[in-house]
Amino acid sequence: MDEAVKNVLDWNWGAMAPELVILGAATLMTILDLLLPAGRDRRPLAWLGLAGILVAAFLVWRNVQAEPTHILYDMYRVDDFANAFKLVFLAGAAFALLLAVADVGPGGEASSGEKAIRDRGEYFYLLLTGLLGAMMLASAADLIVLFVGLEVLALSSYILVALRRQYLPAVEGAFKYVVNGGIASAITLYGMSFLYGLTGSTNLLAVGEGLRDAYVSGNAYLVYVAFFFLVVGVAFKIAAAPFHMWAPDVYQGAPTPVTAFLAVVSKAAGFALLLRLLLTAFLGLANPLDGSPLLFSELNxxxxxxxxxxxxxxxxxxxxxxxVKRMMAYSSIAHAGYLLVPFASLTTMVFSQMMFYLVAYLFMTMGAFAVIQLVARDRGSEDLRAFAGLFRRSPLLALAMTLFLLSLAGLPLTAGFIGKFYLFLSAVGREMYALAAIMVLTSVVSFVYYFAVIRQMFLRTGEEGDPGVRVPPTVGTVIALSAAATVLLGLLPDPALDLLAHTFNFSEMFLPLAE
Amino acid sequence: MNGHLLTFLTFSPLVGVLALLFVPRGQTALIRAIGVLATFVPLVLSLVLYARFAPEGGLQFAEKARWFAIPVGEVAFPIEYELGVDGLSLPLVLLTTIVTAVAAVASMHIRQNLKTYFACFLLLEVGMLGVFTSQNLFLFFLFFELTLIPMFFLISKWGYLEREQAALHFLVYNGVGSALLLLAILTLFVRVGDLSFVRVAEALHQAPIPVLSDTAALVLFGLLLVAFGVKLPLFPFHTWMLRVHVQAPPPVVMLHSGIQLKMGAYGLLRMGVGFFPEVAAKLATFLAAWGLVNVLYGAVLALVQRDLKRVFAYSSISHMGIVLLGLAAMNETGFTGAVFQAVSHGFISALLFLLVGVIWERTGTSTVTEMGGLAKSMPVASGMLLAAAMASLGLPGMSGFLSEFLAFLGLFRVQPVLAAVGAVGIVLAAAYLLRAVLRTTFGPTPQPLAGLRDATAAEVTPMLVLLAFIVLLGVWPAVLGDVLHHAVQTLAAALPGRIGG
Incomplete structure (x- = not known):
């Protein structure tokens, strides 16, 4: 390096303030958890975590307005791509935290019995460390930082899944998750080693340039190999077929708030990884014969x-x-497929498409898991039949669940419909009709299982004279916010679309940043 | 109010839904009153609409508002909220409001969960009205899909024994239809960059360089044909419709058979022929042959059914085949016949299923062989049934005659052979309808069916209303024809190498 090495403290660490706040909150929660007497209620810790998330969200929003910046020679970028994903992570983690509070609260599934969670402090602060990993992942512009973020998220998730120590499916799920996740990490790392080997750099922008040379200088097949390994690693993370096998067991075994966290935050982090890593590294590659970009013509x-x-x-x-949770696991696998469509049919819309759908998916999935959590703890079962007669018992809850399911199915006047419509657009625009047809037709297949839940709620009768499902205020908040957002994004998507198109400048991602 | 008449009309049933939310579940009389009254609001508004409609005016009562825009790079494709009616949609809007109001009145035999029933019922009406009033593809699709959800509930909660199966079949078949429609719509959106019916049609017809290749146009037309063919329904996509007609409660079948099947006919005319006149003209013989298959298949199978509901269901397939025949004529007369047939069949099948409901209420069966001699105990209902059957088989003076006559007249000019074979369907219609109706109303009365109560005044009123419209269309077709004329002329004018019929 020619220029004088900068002092560590000379960098603009303020840009990293959101992560530092989350880190601080998580540390504080850990220390308080250690100091508090064993019998004390741990739930106030969650409020501390929530406060941290809100402050972090505010700081991220401030970063959106500010110019993009970087730290430590472009290892860590704070650009709008990262900011947008961070906001999704923060919202998802906040919702998961709210659900977790109710989970260990009085009457909660994890409060006593076989499914009890004893390490409640961990329950809350591991959600925060997982969030921290996801946020690092979104900002990472260097293979090392990227991998560290990925692992921080993954390790937190493994423990979270295993929290219900006496519950056998939880142990099974956690074990499968660790093994599969370990393999995925190894494969990702292996793919990254090719990138480093070919280019001699770990900086993503430098990797992108180096790959271009490597590709034309006879190492094309190694470039392909690297791409495949990275896609496999990402596919594990987002639970895309054929690397999805862990998802159903993990989703079923994990406490419902953690399932929701995995379905939303962890999956969104996977998409951040996909875009950041694969786009920056591979976008520059072009076919030497006709000059067509590889990512558009071959790799996609x-x-x-x-x-x-x-x-x-x-x-x-x-x-x-x-x-129901296994069903939602497969539904989330399908959604990973929908979300990959804009990447497969790459256009400039890819960021807005994915972000819009991720936001829609955030709300409908969180809402659905919130209702599932309530019904499961009320009935003591996660079976479809637990939903029988819900409309009679708690009509509002049943209507909210119907809304979330309709949105997941992509039916009109919901966020899911607009989101899917937007996703289709690039597939049709790029004339990938087979992909578009698979997308619409499998969506029709999904009607059947989403409506199976609806059928239970409206057409089956539960036991007569059942009291309504008790809705704790924290879960109620999650459901109300999710329902409102699902309807709002479905009826008036314009502000959100506008925000994505104009306020967030995703192309900052490719910008070489000045010192 | 003129400026937003269509918005008011389309969403007016929502007022009823809102009102229902505040009524306690036990107040059945009040719930019923609200449910019925809420369907009268759009009925009155649609009559106002009809009165103010200028027959020679083309698209009227148009409304347009910015809704949202899809950003694509630097540009944004606007998706607008566009409503409007022309001669093609106005009759169907009226059909919707009339049949829905009648079906709401005829819902008197529904007793369980009345509040949810009427909420679904009114939401369904919003969807159906929206389909016929929307003037852009996005909105059309939205309403088209929106009808699926309340319909699913109406079938699966208030239907007969195998109702849930029927509802699921309905959902999946129509879901696939909608999926194909969405593919077609998106392709048009991407190619044309617009979604409004008018502008898409203009872009497809008038662009100096064709927007679509011949193959692409053919594929899109095929997608639309299948998508709306499921709805219409056309053989072999019809099996779901039989289940729905047998399993759904009679008022819901009235809506389904009376209105929703017409969404298919409307879509075919508006988009199929409206967007791709050249392709449609090229495929005219194929369409006519397909229509013929429907006419004969429906008629022959209706002949051997033992369940009254199945007889009428197959008869619907046969009659929807005639719509396709009229369409395949590719001239003004044929198109007029197709729309006439759609509207006329809407009233007739609503009446038939209303009667099936009334009979079922008393006998607990709809099997033809288990009934007989109903004319003795239920003279009014039996008379109505006979009248409806007569209308359906095309007795002059009633709406069925004129519609079939026009459709076949149109077809005879271009495809005399196919038309002649198709006319056999009319003969068969007489056979299966008279067989079913006479067997039910005359002959010996089985012991358990003796001494049944005749239709009450409350039941007869909706029948009379429907019958009045059937006769009105039969004796004074100008009511519909004048409105329709301009729209049909426009459609036919776009056809290649022909001067309208």
């Missing part, structure tokens, strides 16, 4: 195949599930 076919497989497998296998 493989991503398209993963998307198609996820949509088909997720939606058809979900048909056979009787456990």
């Amino acid at each position: 076919v493989y991503v398209g195949a993963v998307a198609a497989a996820s949509m088909i497998i997720g939606n058809t296998v979900a048909l056979r599930q009787t456990n």
Whole structure:
């Protein structure tokens, strides 16, 4: 390096303030958890965490307005791409935290019995460290930082899944998650080693330039190998077929708030990884014969195949599930497939498309898991039949759940419909009709299992004279906010679309930043 | 109010839904009153609409508002809220409001969960009205899909024994139809960059360089044909419709058979022929043959059914085949016949299923062989049934005659052979309808069916209303024809190498 080495403290650490706040909150929670007597209620810790998230969200929003910046020679970028994803993570983690409070609260599933969670402090602060990992991942512009973020998120998630120590499915799920996650990390790392080997740099922008040379200088097949390994690693993270096998067991075994966290935050982090890593590194590659970018003409076919497989497998296998959380796991696999469609049919819209759908998905999935959590603890079962007669018992809850399911199915006047419409657009625009057809037709298949829940709620009668489901205020808040957002994004998507198109400047991602 | 008449009309049933929310579940009389009255609001508004409609005016009562825009790079494709009616949609709007109001009155036999029932019922009406009033593809699709959800509930909660199965079949078949429609719509959106019916049609017809290749146009037309063919329904996509007609409660079948099948006919005319006149003209023989298959298939199967509901269901397939025949004529007369047939069949099948409901209420069966001699105990209902059957088989003076006559007249000019074979369907219609109706109303009365109560005044009123419209269309077709004329002329004018019929 030619220029004088900068003093560590000379960098603009203020840009990292959101992460530092989360880190601080998590540390404080850990220390308080240690100091508090064993019998004391741990729930106030969650409020501390929530306060941290709100402050961090505010700081991220301030970063959106500010110019993009970087720290430590472009290892850590604070650009709008990162900011947008961070906001999704923060919202998802806040919702998961609210659900977790109710989970260990009086009457909660994890408050006593087989499914009890004893380490309640961990329950709350591990959600925060997981969030921290996801946020680092979004900002990472260097393979090392990227991998550290990925691992911080993954390790937190493993423990979170295993929190219900006496509950056998939880142990099974956690074990599968660790093994599968470990393999995925190894594969990702292996893919990254190719990138480093080919380019001699860990900085993503430098990797992108180096790959271009490597590709034309006879190492094309190594570039392909690196791409495949990275896609496999990402596919594990977002639970896309054929690397989805862990998802149903993990989703079923984990406490419902953690399932929601995995379905939303962890999956969104996977998409951040996908875009940041693969776009920055591979976008510059072009076919030497006709100059067409590889990501548009060759590599995208493989991503398209993963998307198609996820949509088909997720939606058809979900048909056979009787456990609602397993069903939601397959539904989330299908959604990973939908979300891959804009990447497979790459256009400049890819960021807004994915972000809009992720936001819609955040609300409908969080809302659905919130209702599932309440029903499961009320009935003591996660079976589809637990929903029988919900409309009679708690009509508002049933209507909210119907809204979330309709949105997941992509029916009109919901966020899911607009989101899916937007996703289709690039597939049709790029004339990838097979992919578009798979997407619409598998969506129809998904009607069947989403409506199976609706059928239970409205058409089956539960036991007569059942009292309504008790809704704790924290879960009530999550459901109300999610329902409002699902309707609002479905009826008036303009502000959100406008925000994505104009306020967030996603192309900052490719900008070489000045010192 | 003129400026927003259509918005008021389309969403007016929502007022009823809102009102229902505040009524306690036990107040059945009040709930019923609100449910019925809420359907009268759009009825009155649609009559106002009809009165103010200028027959030669083309698209009227148009409303347009910015809704949202899809940003694509630097540009944004606007998606607008556009409503409007022309001669093609106005009759169907009226059909919707009339049949829905009648079906609401006829819901007197629904007793369980009345509040939810009427909420779904009114939401369904919003969806159906929206389909016929929307003037852009996005909005059309939105309402088209929106009808699925309340319909699913109406079938699966208030239907007969195998109702849930029927509802699921309905959902999946129509879901696939909508999926194909969405593909077609998106392709048009991407190619044309606009979604308004008028502007898409203009872009497709008048662009100096064709927007779509011949193959692309053919594929899109095929997608639309299947999408609306499921709705219409056309053989072999019809199986779901049989289940719905047998399993759904009679008032819901009235809506379904009376209105929703017409959404298919409307879509085919508006988009299929409206957007792709060249392709449609090229495929005219194929369409006519397909229509013929429907006419004969429906008629032959209706002949051997033992369940009254199945007889009428197959008869619907046969009659919807005639819509396709009229369409395949590709001339003004044929198109007029197709729309006439759609509207006329709407009233007739609503009346038929209303009667099936009334009979079921008393006998607990709809099997033809288990009934007989109903004319003795239920002279009024039996008379109505006979009248409806007569209308359906095309007795002159009633709406069925004129519609079939026009459709076949149109087709005879271009496809005399197919038309002649199709006319056999009319003969068969007489056979299966008379067989079913006479067997039910005359002959010996089985013991358990003796001494049944005749239809009450409350039941007869909606029948009379429907019958009045059937006769009105039969004796004074100008009521519909004048409105329709301009729209049909426009459609036919776009056809290649022909001067309208």
